[in-house]
Amino acid sequence: MNKNVLAEYPLLKEKKITRYSVAVSGIVQGVGFRPFIYSLAKNNSLRGFVLNNSGGVKIEVEGERKNIKKFLGQIKTSSPPLAVIEKIDYQELFPAGYRSFHIRKSKKEKKKFLPISPDISICPDCLKELFDPNNRRYRYPFINCTNCGPRFTIIEDIPYDRSRTTMKVFPMCRQCESEYQDPLNRRFHAQPNACSACGPQVSLWDWQQKKIMVADPIKEVARHLQKGHIVAIKGLGGFHLACDATSSKTVATLRNRKYREDKPFALMALNVKMIKEFCEMDEDEENLLLSQRRPIVILKKKNRSLLAADEIAPHNNCLGFMLPYTPLHYLLLKETPPLVMTSGNISEEPIVYSNEQAFARLKGLADYFLIHNRDIRMRTDDSVTRVFQRKEFFIRRSRGYAPQPIKVNTFFDEPILALGGQLKNTFCLAQKNQAIISHHIGDLENLSALTSFEEGIEHFLKLFHTYPRILACDLHPEYISTKFAQEYIRKLGEGTQLIPVQHHHAHIASLMIEQGIEDTLIGVSFDGAGLGSDGNIWGGEFLIANFSSFSRAAHLKEIPLPGGEQAIKEPWRMALSYLRASYGKDSYPPIHKWLKRIDPHKLSLVNTLIEKKMNSPLTSSMGRLFDAVASIIGLRDEVNYEGQAAIELEMLASKQEKGNYPFKVFPRGEELIIDPCPIIRAVIDDLNKDKTRDIIAARFHNSVSSIILKICQLLREKRGLNKVALSGGVFQNMYLLERAFPLLKAAGFKTYTHQYVPANDGGISLGQAIIAHYRKK
DSSP: OOSOTTTTOOOOOSSSSEEEEEEEEESSSSSSHHHHHHHHHHTTTEEEEEETTEEEEEEEEEHHHHHHHHHHHHHHSSSOOOOEEEEEEEHHHHEOOOOOOEOOOOOSSSSOOOOOOOOOOOOOOOOOOOOTEEEESTTTTOOOOBBOOOSSTTTOSSSGGGEEEEESSSSHHHHHHHHOTTTTTTTTTTTTOOTTTOOOEEEEEEEEEEEOSSOOOHHHHHHHHHOOOOEEEEEEEEEEEEEETTOOOHHHHHHHTTOOOSSOOOEEOOOOHHTTTBBBHHHHHHHHSSHHHHHHEEBBBBOOOOEEEEEETTTEEEEEEEEOOOOOHHHHHHHOEEEEEEEETTSSOOOOSHHHHHHHHHHHTSEEEEEEESSSSSSOOOOEEEEETEEEEEEEEOOOTTSSEEEEEEEEEEEEEEEOEEEEEEEOEEEEEEEEEOOOOBOOOOOOHHHHHHHHHHHHHTTTTTOOOOEEEEETEEEEEHHHHHHHHHHHOTTEEEEEEEEHHHHHHHHHHTTTOSSSSEEEEEEEEEEEEEESSSEEEEEEOOOOOEEEEEEEEEETTTTTTTTOOHHHHHHHHHHHHHHTTOOOOOHHHHHHHHHHHHHHHHHHHHHOSSOOEEEEOOHHHHHHHHTTTTTTSSSTTTTTHHHHHHHHOOOOOOOOOOOOOEETTEEEEEHHHHHHHHHHHHHHTTTTHHHHHHHHHHHHHHHHHHHHHHHHHHOOOOOEEEESSSGGGGGHHHHHHHHHHHOOOOEEEOOOSSGGGGGHHHHHHHHHHHHOO
16 A cells, blocks of 8 residues: 555545545455445445446545545455455545445456456355255355355456456346345345356256256266266366265276376365365364365375275375365265366366367266356366465465465566466466466466467456566476467567576575565575576576576586486486496496396386487486485386376385485585485495385485585575575475475574465466566666
8 A cells, every 4th residue: 555544644634525536456356345335435424436447446435534534444454355455545636526425337447457356165155045945046056246256267358347257148137136236235246146047057968968857967966976977067167077086996987087097186075074084184274175265275184084095196195175165066065975076187188168178078088067058268277285384385376366466575667477387387477566377277288288378378468458578488498388488579579578587596586576585595496307507407406596696506416317308207217317326337236126127128228328428418306316216116117197206205204214314515616516326325225124115215305304404504604694495396295395494494594485376387487577577677
């Protein structure tokens, strides 16, 4: 707020009656803000009007000076729960002689930047009405009000009015229209407002696109689910594939049809009490589940469970649960046991969100289709999160959060479009004091993902009336997002600038900006891969970083990545590379157990790649070190999804084991080089001593924690820096984070982790935006 509305106003002079023009910006449309202002003005005996415009909400109030002062203060302190006020501007005017206070029709203006509310879970009032037999919306699956329901997924343009949403094709009946026009009704100007007489409807179809005529499609779907069928269900931001989570056979069938061998499925249960039967849960995790954003929350699973837990999340100690967030979900879950609710897509493709797409793309996956006729304007996956240090810790930030801006201390004087990375892609629009990160796009590895990426960008630019002057992208020239940036900058023409940003610098900057840090600090950036400024593949990095620049202070010793990307899919290749580095190319006797498991022909081929330096770029990746250890101990030689070997290594680690392995640190010029080969040799020694894998996995994790502490201490001695930022996909590993964080804290470091954006590549677009802002200067 650029003026303190609670302080004395210099323009409030002696005359008793005056008029004020007030402009409120932030998330103030579609959240019940105008009826709130209407009631506030009436309660303070003020006259005038309120309206939505392309910049937020405009208010004019006329009345006694003391009442206006009270009114201005209450705007900030008593606003609706979903409103996020960024700024209140006001100006005193001569009285206009208003006779009453009313709500005017929205006014569309050009080139205004207005934040938009994310989609919100059904509120308690609507939920109560949903199951009230005496309510006219009893069991209506699209019940909503100004405090809940779809927002981002149905909006086409601003100002946020029904005519600019996908609800425009549903004229309201007399009763709904009456609610919509009544400022004292909680459905006043609730744009998705509808009932069974005038609104969207659900219908049930079979896999041959034949409509099934039943009185209650939702109850019929519940019966099919309990018989072991798989149903495609259209939700808020796209389709889910649903099945009975207590049936091992049905879950296995879904895996086979979806070509998703091991990656965990998300679950939905009716209430917290039911989830507690299957998972451990603390107060913070329960509050996160119950929040209006309704993310998938990662929880530790209990040993005994009626769920098909091994099929739902193979080789994993956790389950991802969410509560129902739409009326349709509640109606369905009232009739069923917990359900698998996984994204409606073939693995690695974007979520399907139209009825036509569902019948075309999900045919063969689903036995039945529960669809509805309310169009989804922008597909949006479920968000995935967990709790660390009593704070939210994102894995994926999407439905319920996007496109709410990230609060930043920086003023972006020129609009910036940052295009993110290749995997877990998001993009970011930065303008003025707002940084808006997109919904989850996913891995840009096929045409449908690229199409989703391009559609998302065009929609955001239109929605937020932004014309970017600066594009930011990853340094890697082969990333789809980078190629898009290079092509897009040509379309934008003269006066625009393209700024490539180093991947790990972007990771650290994303954490710095979300935490409001402006100092130079030690950035520990651990992940699978990112192109370094020297042309090698980085990923085990200690940077001295601020927003404008960074230097590489320390990193893992580079070793060959045999076969390039193939080594990511086959961790045994990294195991061989590390074993050669640790023992020499011909010193195989100590590792005979591992050798016997690998095809000799493949071993020979990969040895040749390494020796001849063919398709074997050098890498310092911490993610690849995790892969190597997972393969060496016989846990995972090939992966079926990104990060699988490291995740299973984390799941295996004994929480009681305190031991660790040695490592070496040596200088190379201005950099410190961390040699993990002593760790590899110690792992082999433990295997030959028949140490169990859970002990070895724990000792390895403890060793990585020790590396983090040791290098940070050396850099503090050398550079005098005491702040440490932990970012990158490896820091989604809770076993590692729960050990490294307290070690650093005990050593006196001020340590930061993510809270508002993911530590993985889903957060780097924010880092790219802030770095581009500083570098363009």
